[in-house]
Amino acid sequence: MRLLHLGTLLIVLIGCCWAPALAAEPPAATDGKVKARIDFYGESLCPDCRNFTATLDRRGEAGRSGLLGEGQFNDWVDLRYVAWGNVKNITDNTTGEVTYKCQHGPEECFFNNIINCAQALYPVQSKWFPFVACMEAGLNRTAADAGEREQNWETTEICAEAHELSAADLQACAEGPQGAELQQKAAEETWNLVPPHTFVPWVLVNGVPLGFAAQDVDRPVCAAIGGPGAGKPPLCATINERLLNETCTWWYA
Numbered sequence: 001m002r003l004l005h006l007g008t009l010l011i012v013l014i015g016c017c018w019a020p021a022l023a024a025e026p027p028a029a030t031d032g033k034v035k036a037r038i039d040f041y042g043e044s045l046c047p048d049c050r051n052f053t054a055t056l057d058r059r060g061e062a063g064r065s066g067l068l069g070e071g072q073f074n075d076w077v078d079l080r081y082v083a084w085g086n087v088k089n090i091t092d093n094t095t096g097e098v099t100y101k102c103q104h105g106p107e108e109c110f111f112n113n114i115i116n117c118a119q120a121l122y123p124v125q126s127k128w129f130p131f132v133a134c135m136e137a138g139l140n141r142t143a144a145d146a147g148e149r150e151q152n153w154e155t156t157e158i159c160a161e162a163h164e165l166s167a168a169d170l171q172a173c174a175e176g177p178q179g180a181e182l183q184q185k186a187a188e189e190t191w192n193l194v195p196p197h198t199f200v201p202w203v204l205v206n207g208v209p210l211g212f213a214a215q216d217v218d219r220p221v222c223a224a225i226g227g228p229g230a231g232k233p234p235l236c237a238t239i240n241e242r243l244l245n246e247t248c249t250w251w252y253a
């Protein structure tokens with residue numbers, strides 16, 4: 001644990017120094033609340049990315065309370081999920097044409113597009129995110145690895161229906177020019193990261209990369225949010241207590 005924290009400290013320190021160069025400003029305060037911005041660079045089929053999505057969604061906990069407790073996530077966090085990650089460039093040596101190879105195969109590219117499309121078609125976070133979290137929780141990696149779309153598409157349709165999104169519109173976007181355009185945008189944003197991502201999920205809070213501390217994303221989020229008179233979600237109180245109890249107060253370093 002201590003080792004991890006020291007490693008994290010380095011990453012955080014580097015993060016601090018690089019931060020002014022990054023464009024991501026904290027979102028403007030509404031109702032006196034200062035929100036946190038999470039930029040999540042990930043992939044639809046990467047296990048740790050799916051774990052991170054589930055962490056934000058707190059899937060499996062009673063009542064699916066979300067990161068900051070019941071009904072608090074959308075009030076305090078502006079989330080973006082840039083679905084691209086560790087995609088490889090493949091250059092054809094004879095024609096020079098560049099194509100892309102997703103880390104977990106072609107099915108991953110398709111579901112990445114669905115994630116990018118969900119945000120473009122349904123920009124309201126309380127709409128797109130529960131859908132993406134539902135889909136991510138349900139995707140069957142074995143089927144995807146075998147190139148089988150049917151079962152995972154059924155999951156996508158069930159999640160879309162549950163959260164009142166149109167699966168047909170999502171599919172048309174993912175397979176059409178809009179999906180390609182969004183994919184290119186996600187690619188360029190990922191390539192342009194400073195410092196570059198070294199693994200996924202690569203998570204930034206208010207422009208500062210968390211490195212391995214992404215596992216404990218609630219801590220930097222709780223540190224960032226608040227505002228005069230707005231307080232913080234009750235769950236943050238116990239997180240801060242946990243922080244103070246640790247000998248290495250790395251996050252505030």
Ligand SMILES: *[C@@H]1O[C@H](CO)[C@@H](O)[C@H](O)[C@H]1NC(C)=O
Nearest residue numbers: 050051052054055058059060
């Ligand atoms: C994510 O992974 C960690 C470490 O393996 C595990 O403890 C945690 O329960 C997982 N979280 C979810 C929501 O799956």
Ligand SMILES: *[C@@H]1O[C@H](CO)[C@@H](O)[C@H](O)[C@H]1NC(C)=O
Nearest residue numbers: 086087088089098188191192
């Ligand atoms: C892929 O190509 C882009 C654009 O030329 C470049 O910025 C990026 O670093 C390349 N990615 C990898 C993983 O090589």
Ligand SMILES: *[C@@H]1O[C@H](CO)[C@@H](O)[C@H](O)[C@H]1NC(C)=O
Nearest residue numbers: 089090091092093094095096
């Ligand atoms: C293309 O060229 C690169 C570098 O010369 C080489 O490593 C790669 O194997 C070649 N790819 C194919 C498909 O021939």
Ligand SMILES: *[C@@H]1O[C@H](CO)[C@@H](O)[C@H](O)[C@H]1NC(C)=O
Nearest residue numbers: 140141142143144146148151
């Ligand atoms: C996942 O897909 C594989 C291959 O189609 C299948 O054998 C397996 O039963 C599926 N797992 C679940 C939990 O549905």
Ligand SMILES: *[C@@H]1O[C@H](CO)[C@@H](O)[C@H](O)[C@H]1NC(C)=O
Nearest residue numbers: 238239240241242243244245
């Ligand atoms: C923090 O430490 C205090 C004193 O040792 C203890 O009473 C408290 O339960 C701890 N809090 C947490 C969240 O671990």
